[in-house]
Amino acid sequence: MNAIIVDDERLARNELKRLLEDFPRINIVAEAANADEAIELIEEHQPDLLFLDIQMPGKNGFELLEVLEDRVPEVIFTTAYDEYALKAFEYNALDYLMKPIDSARLAEAILKVEEEFKKATQVQTNVANHNYLTENDQVFVKDGEKCWFVKLGTVRLFESMGNYVRLHFEDQKPMILKSLNSLEERLDPKNYFRANRKHIINLQWVEKIEPWFSGGLLVTLKNGEKTTQIEKIEISRRQAIKFKDLMSL
Template sequence: MKAVLIDDEQHNLDNLKALLAQYCPQVEVSATALDAETGKKLLYEHQPDLLFLDIQMPGQTGFDLLQSLSHYDFEVIFVTAYDQHAIQAFRFAAVDYLLKPVDITLLQSAVQRAMKQRQLKVHNQQLENLMHLLKTQQVKEDQRIALATTKETRFVRVSDIICCESSNNYTTFSLTDEEELLVCKPIYEYEDILKEYGFIRCHQSHLVNKKYIRSWKKEYGDFLLLTNGKEIPVSRGKKEEVKKALQF
């Protein structure tokens, strides 16, 4: 894979280039840039398969650069210092990011995922979803989340998710149209990013969207009855937290 690296600090570029050469020989670094303007020219000139992009740079940020492009026919791995707002957006859009200093194992995994995605498509829908999220500051009712199944990445409105149920490292999403999506990630990956959208962790294995809770049943233990007919258990340890979230 041909790659372009953009970071405003030369030592970061040198370090990443060395790591790629040693641990990711399938990646050929075509060019590097210290600012977004130069980086944009390199993208048009080299037509890379993969872009490693810093976010916080003087002048234009990495997001500014991407928003100035008309299409995304390459994969992106963001390389950044810790930024909670940005990371939340990355997780919603299911795009890869690495925190500085770069961990070798995570770098190799991100490159492998990028190669797999590159083989599947030319147009980067995840990145487009991220840019749409950042550009429009979507209202919560219209917010979409990227859910990666074994066959595809689906972009689902958060408001259409009724509940999530975990099974080891997989999570099943139940939707309002009665469809169920099996996603290749554990439920804890979604708890933080969905809680501000009204989702409640009522049990170790369950997240529920409180707008779809019909009642609290106490016949044989504590259960939440959802509008789709599912009965979701409320664990003893989560009982008070769920009551507080439901305001009763």
């Protein structure tokens, strides 16, 4: 697994590299002292994993992830501040390590990385076998005490909520314990499209498409049978190019 360390402190980068020597599966391909350096290196190396500091000169770690849009690798935050933990998991971080980094906690984080890549391998196998969930499949959804048996074609929107995904169908919005990335790999790409970092839309529910800022698009979804709420989802600039290709003759 190729990784990049992003931290403005050289000593902190060196210490993390030393600790990672005990984990030969993690291959450090580059290191960056700030977000701008990191963006170029991520574009060049396409790493599987980022060890990412939060407080840095210029863009902070969260702003870096916003710039990456849909190219975000798995992320382990490394920081001296505990007040960002909740926000970190809103960005689907695998873990949040406090400095100075404890070797046992690092081992736990690496285990999470390995488990995530095992899941990804299984997903790739499913994709190779075209084992997608289609709009005709029905899935069981449980949120608290409520349960639904939902036909996927009725789900117009999947919304990332940290480590959960909120399903939008009819007037219901239950959450399931699953990442949006893992869910995306199971959904049939002919019917479901990753609009941005936080949303997957059901193409059958698209009502209107408008140009949006910075080359993006704004999609309006049809209302569910029991709701009058209008849902507008932004398609990021990078994904807008794919969307136009997908929807064109």
